[in-house]
Amino acid sequence: MSAEAEQRLAETINTLAQWKVPVDFFDVRLLVKNYLDRQRVTDRRFRDNCPGPDWLNSFMKRHKLTKRIADNTNLPEQKFQ
Numbered sequence: 001m002s003a004e005a006e007q008r009l010a011e012t013i014n015t016l017a018q019w020k021v022p023v024d025f026f027d028v029r030l031l032v033k034n035y036l037d038r039q040r041v042t043d044r045r046f047r048d049n050c051p052g053p054d055w056l057n058s059f060m061k062r063h064k065l066t067k068r069i070a071d072n073t074n075l076p077e078q079k080f081q
Helices: 003-018 025-038 053-062
Strands: none
Touching: 003 025, 003 053, 025 053
């Protein structure tokens, strides 16, 4: 993946976190695979174009991302009058 594509992926992950959409490590790996497949690019480092856990850990460090437990996305009940 290019540095630009990695940056866009990191921004997407941050946006999803702001929207309280839970994204786990496997989801990120599938996002990369989907991106590479749609671009018709084969990355020989990845088996079937899906990066492994080592690549993901390096990606997280490069972009200063952390794994967080997803916040509860249920909104408190509101009473309407």
